[in-house]
Amino acid sequence: MxxxxxxxxxxxxxxxxxxxxxxxxxxxxxxxxxxxxxxxxxxxxxxxxxxxxxxxxxxxxxxxxxxxxxxxxxxxxxxxxxxxxxxxxxxxxxxxxxxxxxxxxxxxxxxxxxxxxxxxxxxxxxxxxxxxxxxxxxxxxxxxxxxxxxxxxxxxxxxxxxxxxxxxxxxxxxxxxxxxxxxxxxxxxxxxxxxxxxxxxxxxxxxxxxxxxxxxxxxxxxxxxxxxxxxxxxxxxxxxxxxxxxxxxxGGHSPVVVCADSDVEAAAVQCATFKFRNAGQVCIAPNRFYVEESVVGKFLEKMVAEARALKLGDSRDPDTTMGPLTLASGRNKVEGLIADAVQRGARIETGGGRPEDRNKGFFLEPTVLSNVPDDARIMIEEPFGPVAPVTTFRTLDDAIARANSTPYGLAAYAFTGSAAKAEKLSAGLRAGMVGINSFLIAHAETPFGGVDHxxxxxxxxxxxxxxxxxxxxxxxxxx
The missing domain is CATH 3.40.605.10 (Aldehyde Dehydrogenase; Chain A, domain 1)
Structure with missing residues (x-):
């Protein structure tokens, strides 16, 4: 048939x-x-x-x-x-x-x-x-x-x-x-x-x-x-x-730890690519970005550039690189999370709203937030949308503790050039799947799943x- x-x-x-x-x-x-x-x-x-x-x-x-x-x-x-x-x-x-x-x-x-x-x-x-x-x-x-x-x-x-x-x-x-x-x-x-x-x-x-x-x-x-x-x-x-x-x-709420000894710009490109894939509607999407304080400026600059380079449009257009959210309710939730983060002191680096040239469809601009406090809802609730909240850390122990601060444990990611730090992050991040310098954790031949909630x-x-x-x-x- x-x-x-x-x-x-x-x-x-x-x-x-x-x-x-x-x-x-x-x-x-x-x-x-x-x-x-x-x-x-x-x-x-x-x-x-x-x-x-x-x-x-x-x-x-x-x-x-x-x-x-x-x-x-x-x-x-x-x-x-x-x-x-x-x-x-x-x-x-x-x-x-x-x-x-x-x-x-x-x-x-x-x-x-x-x-x-x-x-x-x-x-x-x-x-x-x-x-x-x-x-x-x-x-x-x-x-x-x-x-x-x-x-x-x-x-x-x-x-x-x-x-x-x-x-x-x-x-x-x-x-x-x-x-x-x-x-x-x-x-x-x-x-x-x-x-x-x-x-x-x-x-x-x-x-x-x-x-x-x-x-x-x-x-x-x-x-x-x-x-x-x-x-x-x-x-x-x-x-x-x-x-x-x-x-x-x-559900998941995957953290990303970006260390200063990593290739920070390359990490930012990967983070943007996987954050905005499927308009952020991915259970293992990177959702909370903990960047070492000394390199956060470099990270944000590159991630913002990648977000702004995305072409928002109809999914059937071969030139489109990011489509809408699938459901109106999903967009409404993400908009609420952005507003809450801004109210608590976060800064919108790019995006933050609906595109002006789209009066139909559930579109939302790819958004990068900086200076996001840990008590913002977006750091606690899975956004399932195209928003990247970025905050900073000083010590690796602090980054791991904050990455593990939610009840979720599906995926976690980290970027570092140190083998010793990679081992510590792999052992310390509470998740069913961990990616070190990579977001490629889903394969037919490997187990996919999480722990805790x-x-x-x-x-x-x-x-x-x-x-x-x-x-x-x-x-x-x-x-």
Missing amino acids: SVDQPYALIGGAFRKKTQQESLPVIDPCTEEVLWLQPACGAAEVEEALEYARAALPAWSAVHGWERGKILRRIAREMEARRSAIARALSAEIGRPISQSEGEVNAAIEQFDWFAGEAERLFGETIRSRQGGRLIVTPEPVGIVAAFSAWNFPVNLPARKIAPALAAGCPVIVRPSEQVPLTTTLIAEACVSAGVPAGVLQVLTGRANDIVPHLMRAEEVRKISLTGSTPVGKMLLAQAAETVKRCSMEL SGMGREGGRQAIQDYQNIKLTNMTWA
């Missing part, structure tokens, strides 16, 4: 509508309706669960080698749809089209990686001290419910779908209602690759109409969420009712598939 609008996928069939009224998707660049999506509810959830229950025995019995072949076919089908997926992503969330294919490539790598993981589900045999053999066998945990956010609408579902399928689990995906077409294209690639009916299903629509029914279902044995910490806490409480296994990639479990790497498995021990002894 040729996909040009969002569909739900239930029992192997794509559905254009449900009995409920379809929901609009708003273009963040123009504030106009992009397309309508099916609104699933309790009836569709129950139907999807019925298909998943029926699919579980056969899919879990498929050898990992064969599941790996299907995952690799999904990767090739994704490659064939790369441009279409990138265009849908760009339209739905407002990311520049010139940057969108990169995410599709990262998602393709997830399917290729977990194809190999499916082939390596061997278990182990241990010789018993009492005689016989102790056999350790990985088994699929069961039906998985996957809830993904809108800011990376290709890679986030792929990180959940790929390990679930590799482990032998049927998976029901509920994407954010902002990105239904992007998810539909992923589902089309999976169906075309030969994923059996009921093994992958997609329920589009409002979270409140779908998620509670999946959370109450006893047969859903695992949930995987990418979302905010408050939502994660709520789902963890609900998961306790039926003792579901949980993977949670939640940033969640639990890992996506990516050999560790991720373990969250989709039960481990069975059999003591095989003969009389």
